[in-house]
Amino acid sequence: MHIAVCVKAVPSTTEVKMDPETHTIVRDGRASVINPFDATALEVALAIKDARSAAGERTRVSVMSMGIPDTERLLRDCIARGADDALLLSDRAFAGADTLATTYALSCGISQLDEAVDLIVCGKMAVDGDTAQIGPELAGAFEMPCITDVQEQPEVCGRTLRARRACDGGRETVEVDLPAVITVAKDAAQLRMPSIPGVLAAETAPVAVKTAADVGADTARTGLAGSPTQVVRSFVPERSQEAVAIEGSPAEQAAALAALIEEGCR
Template sequence: MRTIVCIKQVPSTNEVRLDPETKTIIRDGRQSVTNPFDTYAIEQAVQIKELLGGEVIGLSMGIPSTERLLRDAMSRGVDSSLLLSDRSFAGADTLATSYTLSLGVRSIGDFDLILCGKMAVDGDTAQIGPELAENLGIPHVTDVVELVEVSEEKILCKKATDKGHQILEVDLPALITVVKDINMPRLPSIPGIEFSLNAPFDIRNATDLNADTARIGLSGSPTQVVKTYIPERTRTAVELTGDTESQVKGIMKIIEEVI
């Protein structure tokens, strides 16, 4: 079984910085972590390898320092990684990102299954997985909470819906996005860390991928953000004085004003 797992970097804190001109998120590798939902995709990919054999390949698009996150994934069981990194990829929306990732997948070659996290916590669109599958022309299932059965030809998965769950059988190759309830990600092992330090790692740019420049980065993004801002946070305090009865009346007055 040849499995590809998509890994995205996100800000490590809630203090997201925005480019004042492009209105896109400024990504600083020193302050980034692996997207939490993707950690469950990594674990699921490794579990499939342990069950059926084969290999797991990490795939990401980002700045060069994203290598740190991909090597962390290799310390947890991923066998090799491919980073798509080029200045021309910057500012991409989900459509341009999924196109670029599809080029990365095609450059890897044959595969059986692609796993993605449900969504990225900095964008919350949940669009990359389905758009990537459409670019590749393969079936996909979102919000998978359990892989009931996995074989070389097909998977049987349990999908969360607004009304409960669905059990779906999907022929491979296919793509699924997973939620956090699907497993418990493992910690890196000492042998895993040792392996990750010298594990196979590849970086490819737009030229290597023969990318259509009209479909990548900011220029290839049909989504144009007109205005983005971070709300100002203010805190006020009201001091209540007097005896207990006076303070209680003061609290009740504040509650009435809020309600």
């Protein structure tokens, strides 16, 4: 079995900088961490690998990401925790991508892996975007069944995957045939710590870094050029703790308060 886990580097703080021209987040690799939902996705994949390995069945876990060169550091951390190999899509042609352009780039990368993928695991969403679209869009790109918002560790039996997911009525158990895509909730599992042998192996493990040309991507469909949705404006709201004392009768105070609220809404 071959499992591909999609991970994203996200800011480690809520204080982010926005590019005034592209209106996208300025990515500083030194202040980035693995998206928490994707960390859970990695653990789900590693737990499946452990269970199958115990039964004598070979399982390979590949992690992949699209991002700046420093994202390689995070992919090595995934290898230290048990992933077998990693792929980083890094090219200026990928910059500024919305979810559709990101999905296209990731699908090109997955298609270039040297072994067919049986299961794609993604976090439910990214904490810097909250769209929850990448997993379902990948399922659409590969015409695979998709189980979203998986709440517990799924089970794989032969070529069938069974998962417990959240739904409008509470939770339900869903079975799909592989190959398939799943997205997982942040509390579905707790990411394990890297082992000392894993850390040592990750230092020298090869991390494939590929450009748009390397994976055969059409640059008209990547980055800002390939994004049908554009962010018009993003900004950090200005906050004020100024206090205003309102004097007068209750009627006068109400009128003054209404005037302040109206002025603040302009």
